Amino acid sequence: MALRGGIDLGGTKIEAIVVDDWSTVLGSARRATPTEGGPPAVTKELAAALGAAAAAAGSEPGALAGVGVGSPGQIDPGQGTVANAGNLPDWSDPFPLAATLAEQLGTRVVLGNDVRVAVEAERVLGAGVRHPSFLGVWWGTGIGGGVVLDGKLWLGRGSAGEIGHVVVKLGGARCPCGRRGCLEAYAGRGAMERRAHKAENDGDKTKLFEIMEKHGRTRLTSGVWATALERGDKLAQSLIDEAVEALGAGIGSVVNVLDVGAVVIGGGLGSRFGEPYVERIAAAAAPHLFVADRPPAFLPAELGDQGGAIGAALLVDDRA
Amino acid sequence: MALRGGIDLGGTKIEAIVVDDWSTVLGSARRATPTEGGPPAVTKELAAALGAAAAAAGSEPGALAGVGVGSPGQIDPGQGTVANAGNLPDWSDPFPLAATLAEQLGTRVVLGNDVRVAVEAERVLGAGVRHPSFLGVWWGTGIGGGVVLDGKLWLGRGSAGEIGHVVVKLGGARCPCGRRGCLEAYAGRGAMERRAHKAENDGDKTKLFEIMEKHGRTRLTSGVWATALERGDKLAQSLIDEAVEALGAGIGSVVNVLDVGAVVIGGGLGSRFGEPYVERIAAAAAPHLFVADRPPAFLPAELGDQGGAIGAALLVDDRA
Numbered sequence: 202m203a204l205r206g207g208i209d210l211g212g213t214k215i216e217a218i219v220v221d222d223w224s225t226v227l228g229s230a231r232r233a234t235p236t237e238g239g240p241p242a243v244t245k246e247l248a249a250a251l252g253a254a255a256a257a258a259g260s261e262p263g264a265l266a267g268v269g270v271g272s273p274g275q276i277d278p279g280q281g282t283v284a285n286a287g288n289l290p291d292w293s294d295p296f297p298l299a300a301t302l303a304e305q306l307g308t309r310v311v312l313g314n315d316v317r318v319a320v321e322a323e324r325v326l327g328a329g330v331r332h333p334s335f336l337g338v339w340w341g342t343g344i345g346g347g348v349v350l351d352g353k354l355w356l357g358r359g360s361a362g363e364i365g366h367v368v369v370k371l372g373g374a375r376c377p378c379g380r381r382g383c384l385e386a387y388a389g390r391g392a393m394e395r396r397a398h399k400a401e402n403d404g405d406k407t408k409l410f411e412i413m414e415k416h417g418r419t420r421l422t423s424g425v426w427a428t429a430l431e432r433g434d435k436l437a438q439s440l441i442d443e444a445v446e447a448l449g450a451g452i453g454s455v456v457n458v459l460d461v462g463a464v465v466i467g468g469g470l471g472s473r474f475g476e477p478y479v480e481r482i483a484a485a486a487a488p489h490l491f492v493a494d495r496p497p498a499f500l501p502a503e504l505g506d507q508g509g510a511i512g513a514a515l516l517v518d519d520r521a
Numbered sequence: 522m523a524l525r526g527g528i529d530l531g532g533t534k535i536e537a538i539v540v541d542d543w544s545t546v547l548g549s550a551r552r553a554t555p556t557e558g559g560p561p562a563v564t565k566e567l568a569a570a571l572g573a574a575a576a577a578a579g580s581e582p583g584a585l586a587g588v589g590v591g592s593p594g595q596i597d598p599g600q601g602t603v604a605n606a607g608n609l610p611d612w613s614d615p616f617p618l619a620a621t622l623a624e625q626l627g628t629r630v631v632l633g634n635d636v637r638v639a640v641e642a643e644r645v646l647g648a649g650v651r652h653p654s655f656l657g658v659w660w661g662t663g664i665g666g667g668v669v670l671d672g673k674l675w676l677g678r679g680s681a682g683e684i685g686h687v688v689v690k691l692g693g694a695r696c697p698c699g700r701r702g703c704l705e706a707y708a709g710r711g712a713m714e715r716r717a718h719k720a721e722n723d724g725d726k727t728k729l730f731e732i733m734e735k736h737g738r739t740r741l742t743s744g745v746w747a748t749a750l751e752r753g754d755k756l757a758q759s760l761i762d763e764a765v766e767a768l769g770a771g772i773g774s775v776v777n778v779l780d781v782g783a784v785v786i787g788g789g790l791g792s793r794f795g796e797p798y799v800e801r802i803a804a805a806a807a808p809h810l811f812v813a814d815r816p817p818a819f820l821p822a823e824l825g826d827q828g829g830a831i832g833a834a835l836l837v838d839d840r841a
Contacts, residue, residue, distance in 0.1 A: 346778070348778060350670065350675065357654065357779050357781055358780045358781075358782060358815070361778060361780035362780075363777040363778060364777070364778055366774075366777045367687075367774040367777060367778060368689055368770040368771070368773060368774050368809050369688055369691050370690055370691045370693075371690045371693075371767065371770050378811065380808060380809060382770070450688040450691050451688070454688050454771075454774060455775075455778055457684070457686045458666070458668060458682065458684055458687060459668070460678045460679065460680045460682075460683075462677075462678060488700060488701075489686070489688050
């Protein structure tokens with residue numbers, strides 16, 4: 202039985218796992234995503250995380266059948282490159298991640314879109330078991346998504362699922378992608394952090410950055426947001442309220458077009474906030490649903506924090 | 522060879538045709554949609570229009586294999602009822618349109634959603650021949666749509682395609698559907714007429730209503746808008762500019778989620794304005810496209826004014 206590796210490369214953290222043929226996690230490890238040093242520094246951390254996960258599974262990277270990586274940015278699976286990963290340090294030009302990491306690990310490496318592999322994991326092992334058609338919304342540093350229709354991930358011409366760049370407010374806030382009014386401009390953790398900085402500079406009081414420093418973080422992680430909300434931080438509440446409202450509008454729009462039976466909420470913030478926020482997002486979507494008396498089921502991603510890495514490991518099967 | 526009838530029931534006009542097995546139009550007739558008298562008055566005009574089309578084809582309604590009707594509102598094809606047709610007079614409760622019309626025509630009647638049958642006609646006989654996956658956007662009294670994926674109309678749980686109720690502006694203008702910020706609130710002909718009335722009442726100068734009266738109309742039809750634009754009417758221009766901007770945002774959003782290869786623009790205003798406006802809508806969508814260097818093809822509906830009626834006639838095949 203050959204084990205497989207899976208790595209979820211996020212804007213904040215790297216999650217690595219080693220699984221068996223039934224996608225059972227035998228070992229895992231987590232590292233912070235480097236905020237400097239560019240693609241080489243990130244690749245080194247990916248190798249270290251996967252090495253630790255393999256060790257925890259009683260194996261080693263070179264003995265694996267392969268390693269899948271779910272990555273942000275523009276993936277070219279054939280070339281094995283990643284470009285324009287805005288949430289990773291100095292990562293604009295295409296970088297040969299597959300070849301570089303394969304050399305460090307001693308096994309082959311397959312790349313996929315970070316969110317699409319997480320949605321694919323839900324399709325195979327999570328929510329998709331009961332819902333053949335669903336919209337996956339990954340609420341994290343950015344907002345990603347995936348569309349599953351009749352049991353198949355719909356890719357269109359290769360890039361379907363970008364719900365983060367659905368326009369929720371014409372002429373609205375600037376998005377990290379450079380456009381205006383995108384859902385991600387209101388609900389992405391990266392955009393929310395910029396808004397929090399700006400509000401603090403404009404004189405709003407907030408404990409967000411104090412909590413960040415106390416947690417030893419350099420960014421407003423999901424945990425920092427959660428702590429600020431628990432402490433009743435007004436700015437954090439108002440930014441999260443806006444995010445939930447934008448998520449409701451964007452999701453409502455897509456449900457009106459696709460009429461899927463379920464919406465699955467994952468991602469760093471989605472997993473951290475869990476069920477109560479899934480319900481809040483469902484309530485925010487309700488006023489926008491054209492068929493109001495038959496809303497889709499709103500569900501938290503079932504595979505939790507490790508879903509992205511489990512989905513990445515599924516890439517190895519696909520390419521075997 | 523049995524002929525088939527098709528009727529497109531619009532908010533402004535009724536288009537009836539009679540076709541052969543190859544969907545060639547052998548006879549056609551057009552009537553204004555009654556603005557009062559409720560479902561019975563509308564049904565009577567449907568029967569009269571179809572009768573005239575059958576006569577033009579050298580046949581009569583009772584000799585047809587059946588008649589398909591593309592209707593606005595909530596269709597129950599099994600029950601043969603239409604409810605909540607907001608753009609038709611006094612038509613809220615379910616009305617047994619199929620049975621009532623069948624009795625008047627002497628042949629069976631099949632109902633379908635007005636826009637979805639028009640998109641289906643494009644799939645079979647128009648743009649779909651070259652584009653297996655496309656988004657149909659029907660720009661008329663309301664904004665309807667249809668999603669064709671891999672050569673099949675995607676219906677979801679039965680109501681997919683409602684691109685008119687994609688949210689383009691959170692907290693924005695009130696839509697005829699009662700919600701806020703929908704695409705239709707900015708680009709639907711019905712909503713634009715309300716906005717024009719309000720602007721005139723608020724003191725804006727416009728020739729729209731003068732032109733309407735001179736044309737012997739009681740509504741701002743596509744022709745009235747076209748004439749006002751030709752005459753350089755400032756209010757008409759500004760409302761149409763807003764409509765185009767909203768269409769660009771709504772279409773851009775859906776393309777980001779589905780990554781289809783084409784967008785087909787039809788409907789009363791879409792057909793009337795044609796190619797130049799299809800290009801304007803493409804330009805308005807461009808800034809919102811996540812994959813900016815590979816936009817979908819933007820195409821006018823190929824079947825023109827009669828597409829809806831041709832698609833309605835296709836319903837008869839489906840149910841034979």
